[in-house]
Amino acid sequence: MWQPLLTPVDLYCERVGPQFWAEPVNALTNMAFLVAGLWGVREVRRRGTGIFAEILAWWVVAIGIGSALFHTFANHATVWADVLPIAGFTLAYTLFNLRRFLGMKWGKAIAIFFAFYAVTGLLTSAVPDWLRQASNGTTGYLPPFLALAFFGAWVAASGNRAGWYNLAGSAIFVVSVIFRTIDPLVCGSFPLGTHFLWHILNGLMLGVLLAAAARFGRGIGIVFPTPLLPYSPLYAARSRSTYCRMPPFLK
16 A cells, blocks of 8 residues: 555656665755754744744745655655645745735735636646656746746835845746756766755755745734733723734734
8 A cells, every 4th residue: 555655766866776875965955945944943033023934934944854855765755745845835935925025914815826826837737748857847846936936026016125035036946947957967977966956056045035034024913011000991992902913924
């Protein structure tokens, strides 16, 4: 039953066998994600940006762990540990753009979210097989790229500097995609391959996105009055209107 999931896969130039340590450079360069994620956690906490931004930072750590599992065990089970955290972060960061950078209500944000990914999903499915194979499967990353470019332009046009971080991330992503694409093409002359550069550049790209989240993604938090005063109608009205505000993440 579990045997198909444990079947080894060999997708990258550096791997020449099913052994655990057959991709040492590809495995070790996942440190780029761990460094970016932990730095993001520190920045979010230092700036008090909130739980939504901190979840994104820990998500980047999860990307690094999942990718490291895939580049060590390399089977049909661990490929999901590689793919799912990336997909989850892409979706979560899109919502972060809509909610925190563009200030949308949940209803409008979710409607745009589903519409955008419906369109990008159709575009990705329309990519011809020859291009998918020629790109080493990299066309599957079309939705994340379009999300960074589209929402980056939108956020920048709104006057929020976070949009420029999104656009910078999309530019870095284009370069990293090139190295992922050419990995199988350079094996003959460069056995190490170029996939490790995909890791390093994507770690940098995610660090840029977390910097935007930490610097420009602050929400309105719950603030409690201190010291507590005796109850009065005036004080109660002030508490409801001024102090007891729910954070945008929970609204």
